[in-house]
Amino acid sequence: MASQLGGQQILILPEKVQRYLGRDAQRMNIMAARVIAQAVRTTLGPRGMDKMLVDSLGDVTITNDGVTILEEMDVEHPAAKMMVEISKVQEDEVGDGTTTAVVLAGELLKMAEELLEQDIHATVIASGYRKAAEKANEILDKIATGVSRGEDKILKEIAITAMSGKGSEVRGEKLAELCVKAVKRIVEEFDGKLEADIDNIKVEKKSGGGSADSQLIEGLVLDKEVVHPGMPKRVEKAKIAILNMALEIKETETSAKINITDPEQLRNFLEEERHMLQEMVDQVKKAGANVVLCQKGIDDLVQHYLAKVGIMAVRRVKESDLEKLARASGGKIVTNIKDFTAKDLGFAAQVEERKIAGEEMIFIEGCKDPKAVSLIVRGGTEHVVDEAERAVHDAVSVVSVAIEDGKIVAGGGAPEIEAAKGLREYAGTVSGREALAINAFADAIEVIPRTLAENAGLDPIDILVQLRADHEKKGGKDIGIDVISGEVTNTLKLGIVEPLRIKTQAIKSASEVTEMILRIDDVIAAGKLEKGAMGPGAGPGMGMGGMPPM
Ligand SMILES: Nc1ncnc2c1ncn2[C@@H]1O[C@H](COP(=O)(O)OP(=O)(O)OP(=O)(O)O)[C@@H](O)[C@H]1O
Numbered sequence: 001m002a003s004q005l006g007g008q009q010i011l012i013l014p015e016k017v018q019r020y021l022g023r024d025a026q027r028m029n030i031m032a033a034r035v036i037a038q039a040v041r042t043t044l045g046p047r048g049m050d051k052m053l054v055d056s057l058g059d060v061t062i063t064n065d066g067v068t069i070l071e072e073m074d075v076e077h078p079a080a081k082m083m084v085e086i087s088k089v090q091e092d093e094v095g096d097g098t099t100t101a102v103v104l105a106g107e108l109l110k111m112a113e114e115l116l117e118q119d120i121h122a123t124v125i126a127s128g129y130r131k132a133a134e135k136a137n138e139i140l141d142k143i144a145t146g147v148s149r150g151e152d153k154i155l156k157e158i159a160i161t162a163m164s165g166k167g168s169e170v171r172g173e174k175l176a177e178l179c180v181k182a183v184k185r186i187v188e189e190f191d192g193k194l195e196a197d198i199d200n201i202k203v204e205k206k207s208g209g210g211s212a213d214s215q216l217i218e219g220l221v222l223d224k225e226v227v228h229p230g231m232p233k234r235v236e237k238a239k240i241a242i243l244n245m246a247l248e249i250k251e252t253e254t255s256a257k258i259n260i261t262d263p264e265q266l267r268n269f270l271e272e273e274r275h276m277l278q279e280m281v282d283q284v285k286k287a288g289a290n291v292v293l294c295q296k297g298i299d300d301l302v303q304h305y306l307a308k309v310g311i312m313a314v315r316r317v318k319e320s321d322l323e324k325l326a327r328a329s330g331g332k333i334v335t336n337i338k339d340f341t342a343k344d345l346g347f348a349a350q351v352e353e354r355k356i357a358g359e360e361m362i363f364i365e366g367c368k369d370p371k372a373v374s375l376i377v378r379g380g381t382e383h384v385v386d387e388a389e390r391a392v393h394d395a396v397s398v399v400s401v402a403i404e405d406g407k408i409v410a411g412g413g414a415p416e417i418e419a420a421k422g423l424r425e426y427a428g429t430v431s432g433r434e435a436l437a438i439n440a441f442a443d444a445i446e447v448i449p450r451t452l453a454e455n456a457g458l459d460p461i462d463i464l465v466q467l468r469a470d471h472e473k474k475g476g477k478d479i480g481i482d483v484i485s486g487e488v489t490n491t492l493k494l495g496i497v498e499p500l501r502i503k504t505q506a507i508k509s510a511s512e513v514t515e516m517i518l519r520i521d522d523v524i525a526a527g528k529l530e531k532g533a534m535g536p537g538a539g540p541g542m543g544m545g546g547m548p549p550m
């Protein structure tokens, strides 16, 4: 970038810096962001397709989950990255609806592009969109139906709706029931407000069997085994030592050489080592522990001593599991064995090693704090069980959100049609060009029912026309498409239901990111941008095919 002053050129930015201005910048950013939306669009809804993602190591992920697809896709373009960000925010805030949020943002940008072509200024579009988003959320709040934590049937329907978006193998009444039960166990009440922290639900996956073999455990499950065959496989009234350290002798950090000249010296040396290990075991015994869960390794000799005194031990337990365990059992994580006393012990009614699908797992049940629960998710193969785990994550998220907020809406595009209808009415009351943006927002939000229909092989135009007509009728607010039967019907009655917050959060984050992208009229890049929206890992056919030359 350079400027002229009296015939003399002044360099302001280094030469290799790329700069896009005005419409070019907008066009490029919108295009890159829309490519991302296009990529996940076909996965929306129960009839959506899956994506197969292969990472640089050749590991394969097959999924329908918006946020997982985008995270794996190795996106490079900054505007495209903003879209990935929406899916992450959606995931963090509500745990489901990530595809919806991204598809909506893509459509809002498409509509904005059309308005820009008609010479409507970006700031006008942005402020119109903001008003529209607020209004849409107001409308949705009004049409929402109440739900309480006791309404198991509806909660189960919410779980099933969330899971039905995932692989067809993981649909299951049983799994949905377990998800509802799990969430109900962890709900707490603070100042009259319900809170369900799904971090208290530990999901452990195991391939083999079907999703109907999944189990809910009141306590924690570790995918580990007892270290020594001589140890008990089951301990009742467990007093648990939770150790974030190794029960072995560390190698010295500096390398030193010891010359041993006679056998007596060697014996002393080994004896000293044995003594140190014995002391560790004595310390554990003295504190009164009968179960040891250790984050690092356990020396063979220590294993032997522990087995001799009937203490059960498990090694290489994940740190996050130790934290959960400490919380659930009321124990403390110990980092130095010398400081370990009875005060640090955690308690559980029983710790037991049991076989699941031919492999050992450790069950810690009847903890001091009964809020800790684990879900063992089962599924035929590794890929199926991975997708099942994602489905369960979505299901527990939506159930907890529904319990926290107590508000649900019908699925299958019903709330989007209702919002679009309300927005068109609202646009009539707004003067000036912003009204055009509000109308564009109304058209954009209909992308959800349109895409659901498309992905199910139905005619989106016929469906939209019918949906709009039905929503004009009295009591039509919950009419959506059931993509399984292909019918336009009251989806709320049919049990296709979602928490309100999925929809409001999706609208909020999609419109925020759209506004942000629209307001950019200058892109100054130190590196190259024209490579495309996605990095080299994205594979063929995913680049910014239609991007105009700049
Ligand atoms: N039987 C059904 N008929 C019609 N639509 C349905 C049905 N079940 C679920 N849906 C709709 O499918 C959409 C959700 O699809 P999906 O789960 O694939 O995407 P998402 O929730 O936006 O993203 P993700 O689950 O990947 O985070 C919602 O709009 C929901 O109402």
Ligand SMILES: [Mg+2]
Pocket: 096, 097, 098, 162, 165, 394
């Ligand atoms: Mg979903």
